[in-house]
Amino acid sequence: MKITIKDIAKKANVSTATVSKILNNKDERISKKTRERVLLIAKENNYIPNLMARSLVTRKTNTIGLVLPDITNPFFPELARGAEDKANKEGYMIMYCNTDDDAEKESSYLEMLAQKMVDGIILTQSANKEGNVESLNKLKIPLVLIDRDINVKNIKGKVLVDNFSGAYEAVDYLIKKEYKKIAYITGPLSTTTAIERLGGYTKALEDSGILINFELIFEGEYKAQWGIDGTNELLNSKVEFDAIFCGNDLIAVNAIRTLKEKGIHVPNDIAVLGYDNIFLSDMIDPPLTTVNQPAYKMGYEAVKLLIDVLDNNKEGKTIKLKTNLVIRKSV
Amino acid sequence: MKITIKDIAKKANVSTATVSKILNNKDERISKKTRERVLLIAKENNYIPNLMARSLVTRKTNTIGLVLPDITNPFFPELARGAEDKANKEGYMIMYCNTDDDAEKESSYLEMLAQKMVDGIILTQSANKEGNVESLNKLKIPLVLIDRDINVKNIKGKVLVDNFSGAYEAVDYLIKKEYKKIAYITGPLSTTTAIERLGGYTKALEDSGILINFELIFEGEYKAQWGIDGTNELLNSKVEFDAIFCGNDLIAVNAIRTLKEKGIHVPNDIAVLGYDNIFLSDMIDPPLTTVNQPAYKMGYEAVKLLIDVLDNNKEGKTIKLKTNLVIRKSV
DNA sequence: ATGAAAGCGCTAACAA
């Protein structure tokens, strides 16, 4: 049977209150003698505190919910890792959930997390629908948004990336390299990331006096398969193009692959530029030129921000991280 | 303020016991009238049950700890995803932890999970030291081992992969393809996976009457960097070789890269064969021939097995999954 | 320097 503070109290001939205070270092005045005795007994009996019982009274679970679209997308493990490292450092644990960009799954998870009494939630809002804004508004748990922005009430902070300038810099680079007919295979335009990147794309073209051709823009998912399908759609559409800017690296990598399979050389025939800088982008041939997003840092900062709100009651702020263009060989 | 069953009871003019029974569907005999009234009040007031309070009495948290070396290694997101999908389906949540193959971090996490009263733990034992076997033995929580085997007392089940035959098949394939001097860049031989794969490697050579040359075996970590370093060590060692069998795909991918950078052609000059079949292996050039491990299934089965033990008190068994050779272009 | 007692929100016998 598991040992409780009651057992310890009995063995040490003190009250449970005393044991609790000692175990939590809460009362300076308790004599060294009893303190040591109790501590010893606890150790000898391999005492494991029941955190649920504690949480029930302290109303603090020291756990954080991490809600992501899909850990299988290589952008997210980095982010999750950053989150976990900071959480661990601060004595928090993480419950992690995959939403598959499905609004229903998301709100079901959010509710479960609420029931588990997590202290806060870090959320990459699912791409789908508006439905869950409502359920988010109901949530009484401190929420930190990461990666994707959205307008909800009780947001305690945001960790975003400057997608506009990231895309702008990328497309501008393509233009500088003399590419004029730049296709854009984007992720779902229901996400702010995709919208902002589209903004950067169009602005860069405008600024260079290039007319925007909507036939060059293809909207799909942030998934590998869309890299293949999107490229094929583009190819079949018969519009002329000399470069592809991709919504993320997963798309870019598979665009390159599809192009190569058709005997189209990258970058000699077509240039390809990605977004994210997942580690894989450096391992393919040709190595992918891409926009680096600080995924690890995003996770890390999100947890930091959340804990600041939780423990120090700091007003939640918005952190906007910078991207930078990583030049390799695909352009 | 958050609403409790007490509040609901008051509003509905019934006892908390009745409310509890209704909310949990535990008592058939309660009249439809009160049942509906209570349910309505709960809904109207957006009642969220406090699972900690419940767990405290039921001694069941419906959460599972998932302890991995590093989610950043692309083998593990798949596994984690499989675990999460099954857990979600069964009404469990997952707390996830990265150990970095560090025994201390591992046992610290294990203890935290114990304190959180998780119902069970799924563990990929960290590569390091023997130190934590002891702390594992102390653990009173049902444990399911995944990927790496180890001898501990209260194991409730294992999900392993037949590493021996996986490696055997791979090396045998190399031999059939007329490669005779096969180097092996392996992960840490403190893991059972590496040991078993080494066994398969040597057996395959033996069976073909090829003498084992220990100068061709290089031990390091299951990490990308070791793919680079290991390949360089091999190259600098001046032993002759015509193929490299790699401890995992991360190593293999970087071996190929290193080889290519030196102007060595894969597979014409040197063949490279990997292990894991991470999605990345199909995206590089040349696409990697590798041993497929069913990572998703491993995670899925581990959770299934654990829940079977938990909910149905089934005796824990060992599941041994099969690998299969995926032939692509690097051999 | 220590203890008594109340209570966190819930469930589960058992009674009525």
Added chain:
DNA sequence: TTGTTAGCGCTTTCAT
């Protein structure tokens, strides 16, 4: 058909 009561293991206020 419903309610009473006693905890689950812990913290915390207030006495002593």
